[in-house]
Amino acid sequence: MNRSAAEKEYEVNYYEIDYNEKLLITGLVNYFGDIATRHFENVGGSLTYSKEKGMAWVLYKWNIDINRYPKYGQKIKVRTNAYSFRKFYGYRTFEAFDEKDNIIARANSIWLLIDTNKRRILRIGEDMYKIFGLTKKDNKPLFIKKVKLPEKFSIEKSFNVRYSDIDTNRHVNNVKYIDWILETIPLDIILKYTIKHINITYEKEALYGEKIKIFTELKKQDEEGYISLHKIVDEKGKELSVIEAIWGIEEK
Structure with missing residues (x-):
């Protein structure tokens, strides 16, 4: 075995x-x-x-x-x-x-x-x-590169951590962070492109009832797609997660 x-x-x-x-x-x-x-x-x-x-x-x-x-x-x-x-x-x-x-x-x-x-x-x-x-x-x-964040973000959204976000370790399940960033991406990009690569670092746990804020910046890559960069913080401004996603047109 x-x-x-x-x-x-x-x-x-x-x-x-x-x-x-x-x-x-x-x-x-x-x-x-x-x-x-x-x-x-x-x-x-x-x-x-x-x-x-x-x-x-x-x-x-x-x-x-x-x-x-x-x-x-x-x-x-x-x-x-x-x-x-x-x-x-x-x-x-x-x-x-x-x-x-x-x-x-x-x-x-x-x-x-x-x-x-x-x-x-x-x-x-x-x-x-x-x-x-x-x-x-x-x-x-295994080496995973560090996500480099921009100095400014053009999109900002806030969420309250729900009970359904919590896992057996009593903190937010890691997949929920992906759910959150998707809510900051314009629908026309969501409908045309898919995530081909995603790099995530979890810095600090988020707990039930906390208010979190997501900052997002989009960078166009010609007609091939976008790079989206995200910073998630808690209500005190402490960094919870940093994420980079590369969006492209999926092969048929």
């Missing part, structure tokens, strides 16, 4: 698609999150195990590339690999394949193990190496 990897098949449901009958990016990222959780369960961890230990894996960074979005009713296979550990960081890769085994999306991610009671970062212990079948030699990091 390869403890460091797992895969699962998903069928694109109606409630996960856009007006073009294609999977929303949030649906794809939810698949990634689901297979990561199920992988942890399959090799001996679980949500119950995490609660008993008073710890949890939380996402720090995403770097996702999408070649094509599957359509309603299509089946895709998602594979994940616990790539390496390095002190406080867990590195995990993802791949998504269509029914003909063509890769339609890839992602690298960086995770942190936290103490859920004290809300502080933990050094990765021997139990995690054993659970995922890794050794101290598996310590090569």
